[in-house]
Amino acid sequence: MSSRTLLSLCRPAIHSSRRFMATEATQLSSSSTFEPVRSSVQPRKGKKPILNTAIILNRSPLITRTPTTFERAYYAYQARLRRALSNPFPYEFYFKQGSILETRFEMEEQKRERRAFGPTFGKPKEDDDKEKAAANRAAALQLAEQEGEFEEMMPRSHSSDEAKDYKSLDRRGKRNLYLLLKDANDFWRFPQGGIQKGELLHQAAQRDMYDECGKHMDAWIVSRNPIGHYRPPVTLSPEGTPLPEQVTFFFKAHILQGQCRPSENMKDFAWLTKQEIESYVDKHYWDGIKDVLSDN
């Protein structure tokens, strides 16, 4: 983000809290991080909202995304061009004349030539000694098998994808997965909790996460800065007076190992992609959190 766009975004905020933003204005142009400033602002008249912290626990993608058909075609085209224009391979420098390794490389190279340019390229050279050439080729194939070149790779889709196991951390390897908990009122939400006295927000976030999801997870909280906030709609108490406002601050965390073991209050948990979360949470919550999550 350039500093100019940063300043233009910050301008509306400066109007509302001019006194302690004043020293920040000059520093913002040099760095894109928020500089610490001691606030000399009086607390707002009226009740302060109740602060909550929540954790957006993310399992990053495990495998690379599949290239589109256009991308694959373009890469193949560029590879063909490079191959046509590149220096001829110095066989005698890298391989001993008549060795098995040279035969193996030649076979592979001819296959690559035919794949790049068509069947008129990559024709095997006519040798005088046909038997020796055939024997060399057989030995080269044997060598390839010994070195494990025909080993099977793991498939890119996991069994939990077909089984639709939403608790598995191996599902949807290409996507970002987020942890959602089902609380006692049957609402799906991120792990959340209040703040204790003398505690900072990110410390409260970690404590709440381990309280609700169990300690058997290696979770790394990225930073002290919240990445988003959510104000639930104001509800009325049984007497008809409005209940105090609540604000939830979200913190980003990554899960590196382990699994969630929800506490007794929580009915269920699931690891979901951004699109799946939309169908689980209610509309107001979704509108508050959708811009925080990754599209991938």
Added chain:
Amino acid sequence: MLSLLQRFSPRIPATQVRCYARKAESGMDPKREIVRRSLYPNNRRNGPSPTGTWRPDVARAIQHAIPSVQAHNTIERAWLLHRRHVRKRREAELARKFDCMKGAMDELAKIDGHLYYEANRTENPRARSAVEQQMIRSLKSSEARAFDARIRGLVPRELHIPTDTPSRTGWNYDYKPFARPI
């Protein structure tokens, strides 16, 4: 591209070929001969490759690789457009996330000045906090090293980099809890 096609068209003779062939000296080490032939091949031309030569059937290869000049230009433009789309989508997502972060910080500033100050403070990543100092005294040396290894502000090395195929062992579900005060 047009110049490349013209240059390697078969009807143009290779007038730029310089022959540096030397008579094979008797008693020359075969290894030195091989290295000399690799670095200075017989059919040197003024090409951009390190030894200044092309493959023997370069004209035919280029004819098969490039459909036509117009097709090549169209492919290039389509690729740049595709990259632009991907870039714009990524930048839009980042802008949305940044706006969320900024909104959250502004809210926090309005609500509680002390928490806002603490959220913005950068701490020394190499220093151990008081809680961590106390914890480390009760740990074994190997555990203490694992404890120190995770530095605030740095990505931990356990964060998996995406690969083309998943690992054979899959996700590690058996993790022994290891307390790390934040």
